[in-house]
Amino acid sequence: MSIEDLLSQLQNDYLVLNPQVKTIQDLIEAKGETIVNDHIAFRTYNLPKVNIRVLAKTFIDLGYQPKDQYDFTEKKLNAQHFQHENEKLPKIFISELIVEKFSDKLQSIVKTIVDQIPEDLTKQWDFCASKRSWDISFEDYETLKKESEYAAWVSAFGFCANHFTIFVNELNQFESLQDLNNFLKDNDIKLNDSGGEIKGSPETYLEQSSSMAAEIEVKFTNGIKHIPSCYYEFARRYPLPNGNLFHGFIAKSADKIFESTQKKKT
Ligand code: NI
Numbered sequence: 001m002s003i004e005d006l007l008s009q010l011q012n013d014y015l016v017l018n019p020q021v022k023t024i025q026d027l028i029e030a031k032g033e034t035i036v037n038d039h040i041a042f043r044t045y046n047l048p049k050v051n052i053r054v055l056a057k058t059f060i061d062l063g064y065q066p067k068d069q070y071d072f073t074e075k076k077l078n079a080q081h082f083q084h085e086n087e088k089l090p091k092i093f094i095s096e097l098i099v100e101k102f103s104d105k106l107q108s109i110v111k112t113i114v115d116q117i118p119e120d121l122t123k124q125w126d127f128c129a130s131k132r133s134w135d136i137s138f139e140d141y142e143t144l145k146k147e148s149e150y151a152a153w154v155s156a157f158g159f160c161a162n163h164f165t166i167f168v169n170e171l172n173q174f175e176s177l178q179d180l181n182n183f184l185k186d187n188d189i190k191l192n193d194s195g196g197e198i199k200g201s202p203e204t205y206l207e208q209s210s211s212m213a214a215e216i217e218v219k220f221t222n223g224i225k226h227i228p229s230c231y232y233e234f235a236r237r238y239p240l241p242n243g244n245l246f247h248g249f250i251a252k253s254a255d256k257i258f259e260s261t262q263k264k265k266t
Helices: 003-017 020-029 052-061 104-116 119-123 138-147 149-157 177-186 251-261
Strands: 037-045 064-072 077-084 091-097 163-167 199-201 206-210 215-220 223-228 231-237
Touching (some): 020 163, 020 231, 037 231, 052 077, 052 091, 077 251, 149 215, 177 206, 199 251, 231 251
Antiparallel strands (some): 037 163, 077 091, 199 206
């Protein structure tokens, strides 16, 4: 087992969850670019069986270091990012829903989900890629969604990459994140415009944008439904005053990026 094996497993699953990712990669590669991944993001609940610590274990074992922690007060999430000394490896961003801050109903559905996960599975090296190991009804998914779109997303997809991120600094044909956004929009890719298309600025050392999650078929206990899956993120980083590139995250920007898995209100 190596980090490369895990990353390729995560990538293969991610391409299945959002076929549009391949379209975006092909469009960019057709311009002669090589895509570098800035970070991979995971979502989970803060229950001890599946929290950030549990998901992070494999990455720590593979040489990643815990870095900054983040609070998302409004969405009731904690997050932390992990970095490898080999800068060619993507950063790992893991967030968790603070379950006790929600209604008893939400807590009880989440508990039912987590109780179904085999204890052994959570100790496996590829637990973060184990997807969904529980059954859930579409009604429960919808109940979760009323309080937290994030809680519902985890209930439907489980443990897998929520998004990969193109590191825009490594692209040669796109001078700015805006250039990349324009190129994608010209090719009929829908971008998340919650809080403006570009979140962050050179002053915060990080600019991010993202596609809207594609809707795919998901099996619930009472049938198949179409729901938003994964999105693709684009990040451009800027040097800190000390000259080093900023490798952290900006909670205020990520807050809006989380909304890329929201169903578009029409
Ligand atoms: Ni991200």
